[in-house]
Amino acid sequence: MTNLFTETHIHLAEGFSPADQGELVHQVxxxxxxxxxxxxxxxxxxxxFVGTRVVESLLxxxxxxxxxFVRPSSPTDWLGALSTRGxxxxxxxxxxxxxxxxxxxxxxxxVALIYHLAAGRGEKSFPDAFMNSVxxxxxxxxxxLNHKCLKRFVNxxxxxxxxxxxxxxxxxxDETCPVETHSDWRGEAYCFGKVKQxxxxxxxxxxxxxxxxxxxxxxxxxxxxxxxxxxxGIETFGFFLHMGGSNRIPFTxxxxxxxxxxxxxxxxxxxxxxxxxxxxxxxxxxxxxxLYKRKVRKFRSLYVPHVLSYVLxxxxxxxxxxxxxxxxxxxxxxxxxxxxxxxxxSNQKLKTRLGWSPRVSMAEGxxxxxxxxxxxxxxA
Amino acid sequence: MLRVAIVGCGKIADSHVSQIxxxxxxxxVGVCDREPLMARQLCERxxxxxxxxxxxxxxxxxxxxVVHITTPPESHIELAxxxxxxxxxxxxxxxxxxxxxxxxxxxxxxxxKQLKITAGHDDQxxxxxxxxxxxxxxxxxxxxxxxxxSYYCYELGQSAYASALLGDKRHWVRQLPGKLLQNVIxxxxxxxxxxxxSDSPQVIAYGFRSPFLKKMGETEIIDELRVIVSDEDxxxxxxxxxxxxxxxxxxxxxYGPKNGLIMDHDQETLIKLNGVRYPxxxxxxxxxxxxxxxxxxxxxTNLRTFLGRDFHxxxxxxxxxxxxxxxxxxxxxxxxxxxxxxLTARIMDAIFIxxxxxxxxxxxxxTAPLHPATTR
Numbered sequence: 236m237t238n239l240f241t242e243t244h245i246h247l248a249e250g251f252s253p254a255d256q257g258e259l260v261h262q263v264x265x266x267x268x269x270x271x272x273x274x275x276x277x278x279x280x281x282x283x284f285v286g287t288r289v290v291e292s293l294l295x296x297x298x299x300x301x302x303x304f305v306r307p308s309s310p311t312d313w314l315g316a317l318s319t320r321g322x323x324x325x326x327x328x329x330x331x332x333x334x335x336x337x338x339x340x341x342x343x344x345x346v347a348l349i350y351h352l353a354a355g356r357g358e359k360s361f362p363d364a365f366m367n368s369v370x371x372x373x374x375x376x377x378x379x380l381n382h383k384c385l386k387r388f389v390n391x392x393x394x395x396x397x398x399x400x401x402x403x404x405x406x407x408x409d410e411t412c413p414v415e416t417h418s419d420w421r422g423e424a425y426c427f428g429k430v431k432q433x434x435x436x437x438x439x440x441x442x443x444x445x446x447x448x449x450x451x452x453x454x455x456x457x458x459x460x461x462x463x464x465x466x467x468g469i470e471t472f473g474f475f476l477h478m479g480g481s482n483r484i485p486f487t488x489x490x491x492x493x494x495x496x497x498x499x500x501x502x503x504x505x506x507x508x509x510x511x512x513x514x515x516x517x518x519x520x521x522x523x524x525x526l527y528k529r530k531v532r533k534f535r536s537l538y539v540p541h542v543l544s545y546v547l548x549x550x551x552x553x554x555x556x557x558x559x560x561x562x563x564x565x566x567x568x569x570x571x572x573x574x575x576x577x578x579x580x581s582n583q584k585l586k587t588r589l590g591w592s593p594r595v596s597m598a599e600g601x602x603x604x605x606x607x608x609x610x611x612x613x614x615a
Numbered sequence: 616m617l618r619v620a621i622v623g624c625g626k627i628a629d630s631h632v633s634q635i636x637x638x639x640x641x642x643x644v645g646v647c648d649r650e651p652l653m654a655r656q657l658c659e660r661x662x663x664x665x666x667x668x669x670x671x672x673x674x675x676x677x678x679x680x681v682v683h684i685t686t687p688p689e690s691h692i693e694l695a696x697x698x699x700x701x702x703x704x705x706x707x708x709x710x711x712x713x714x715x716x717x718x719x720x721x722x723x724x725x726x727x728k729q730l731k732i733t734a735g736h737d738d739q740x741x742x743x744x745x746x747x748x749x750x751x752x753x754x755x756x757x758x759x760x761x762x763x764x765s766y767y768c769y770e771l772g773q774s775a776y777a778s779a780l781l782g783d784k785r786h787w788v789r790q791l792p793g794k795l796l797q798n799v800i801x802x803x804x805x806x807x808x809x810x811x812x813s814d815s816p817q818v819i820a821y822g823f824r825s826p827f828l829k830k831m832g833e834t835e836i837i838d839e840l841r842v843i844v845s846d847e848d849x850x851x852x853x854x855x856x857x858x859x860x861x862x863x864x865x866x867x868x869x870y871g872p873k874n875g876l877i878m879d880h881d882q883e884t885l886i887k888l889n890g891v892r893y894p895x896x897x898x899x900x901x902x903x904x905x906x907x908x909x910x911x912x913x914x915x916t917n918l919r920t921f922l923g924r925d926f927h928x929x930x931x932x933x934x935x936x937x938x939x940x941x942x943x944x945x946x947x948x949x950x951x952x953x954x955x956x957x958l959t960a961r962i963m964d965a966i967f968i969x970x971x972x973x974x975x976x977x978x979x980x981x982t983a984p985l986h987p988a989t990t991r
Binding site for chain 2: 306307308309332360361362363365366369370373419427431557558559560561
């Protein structure tokens with residue numbers, strides 16, 4: 236172990252029960268799991284919004300040997316919360332940087348299963364997003380290849396990689412939907428990073444036989460995240476432009492999403508598969524916005540009809556090209572298709588292949604999300 | 616056709632490629648990064664034919680005339696030396712080198728090899744900065760500058776860069792002699808160096824940690840800096856770097872014996888300050904009107920430039936690169952004189968030496984309470 240790490244071992248006492256004492260409705264039978272309760276599991280991005288819940292979900296399933304990889308700047312107070320619940324499990328926390336091959340070697344040593352949630356959003360920088368999504372993933376894959384004990388690499392991707400340009404209105408977006416071929420044209424660094432990350436994982440699967448599963452969550456909501464997704468609209472100059480209209484928004488509540496991710500790593504016979512994660516009973520953008528205004532805060536919004544938003548995106552894209560990037564192509568047709576075209580979503584594969592079902596209903600999930608947003612507003 | 620290569624495919628390389636593509640008479644013949652994936656991603660997003668992970672291979676296969684070096688600063692000296700030895704002109708991103716002595720060596724090598732080198736002080740070539748330079752050349756100040764004030768601020772806590780830097784004790788910026796300041800202040804110091812006539816001005820620096828950083832338990836990084844620079848011709852300058860003051864300014868105020876100018880980099884405005892006072896109450900009514908007129912004129916100039924498709928965020932980089940290329944192909948003067956690059960490096964050296972001494976004194980002060988004058 237390199238001395239550059241901060242290493243923490245926490246042994247949890249007996250008596251742990253899953254997050255919020257919620258019932259786990261989809262346990263994996265030991266005979267149906269690729270790893271046993273004492274096999275070492277690595278979770279990268281473990282202190283993140285989804286990562287903490289994945290750790291909880293795994294502990295709730297009885298896995299006792301977890302290694303949590305977090306950034307040096309990440310808070311680890313969530314571990315304290317876990318330890319108060321107790322479980323008799325051992326959680327090892329490694330602080331490090333996935334850009335360091337030494338750190339990756341230490342993180343992947345003796346690991347049977349990797350949940351790779353760490354990612355770089357890149358803000359507006361493509362190189363940043365690429366480096367913190369693709370280079371880090373490559374380092375992690377190389378390191379685990381050297382150790383030769385990996386049974387599965389679970390790559391957390393995103394809905395952002397899909398394009399539904401060729402689909403009809405209200406067409407179904409599922410795992411067979413094509414991925415952006417020119418992801419850089421979308422003007423979204425995160426999309427570019429995630430598309431390239433997926434390509435890399437697939438390539439390692441083909442070239443080196445790395446067993447892997449790709450999980451693509453929709454927009455994850457829950458306590459800890461208060462932003463309104465761009466699929467609903469954009470806040471600009473103190474005004475909210477409502478773009479979604481009657482579109483359904485592909486939400487997944489954070490605990491449901493964590494369960495899906497956990498199952499994708501455990502279940503036998505799904506290597507090489509892709510799973511989209513969305514909950515049932517998805518609300519329309521209009522309904523979501525109405526509820527948000529009622530339960531969190533009131534603000535003015537202006538609905539931009541789909542035809543108009545398409546024309547505006549198209550004009551912006553053309554002007555960006557004509558002016559040689561004087562304004563960056565943040566609005567373009569690719570983004571419009573991905574975010575604002577009327578689309579339907581499916582979680583059928585998730586249910587049939589992994590036996591997943593949402594632990595928290597959409598109504599309850601939205602309530603918890605709005606409550607967290609409201610608390611944040613009142614504390615601001 | 617001038618053949619250009621990029622070494623270092625991180626964030627700033629995107630700006631270089633975007634601006635170079637707008638310049639007629641040149642082409643990017645290859646990019647290089649020791650991380651092959653980073654070199655490849657740049658090639659995939661821009662129309663660039665070749666990418667390399669080895670500098671020697673880039674130079675031998677792509678055969679560039681000019682190399683833009685956009686790597687972290689600690690690698691600048693070796694990469695620039697290698698490129699100059701290989702017969703290439705060099706555009707070296709800021710900060711030019713880690714120490715003034717390295718800057719001297721690079722410039723001497725460029726002169727010896729009859730090649731050219733420039734520093735990435737592109738902020739000095741924004742539209743407003745160029746208008747300011749023209750006015751000064753026309754004698755608007757009424758003589759040599761009497762005093763300058765350069766503000767160069769940085770909002771800590773807002774960006775991913777800042778959170779990565781503050782959270783990671785191994786971050787590369789922490790390894791620089793001047794840490795955060797070394798990576799950020801050279802634009803603001805270069806603005807002063809342009810108007811200081813002495814080669815070794817007196818520099819008095821005072822740095823400290825903001826309450827924001829102290830609260831985070833930060834013990835290495837200094838994020839508040841005040842500097843006085845004074846040369847033998849009595850031109851003086853104040854330099855301010857702050858992570859906390861608002862607005863977060865990037866501004867140069869320059870005062871001559873007759874008039875003054877305020878150049879605001881963020882707003883791309885240039886305001887003339889009339890040195891003549893109006894009589895009595897007229898001073899309270901006429902200058903505000905004049906300022907309003909000037910701001911309106913700046914607004915229309917900016918709009919005109921925007922409509923003319925020449926108002927890119929990094930338009931200064933395009934102008935600097937274009938001028939540098941012209942100095943190579945046509946023998947035009949270098950856009951940044953070597954003296955100015957060197958002076959910038961010397962002032963920065965002097966600042967960091969004093970900050971390190973101050974930090975040592977603070978350490979002594981903390982452990983030896985009998986010397987209260989050394990504690991802050």
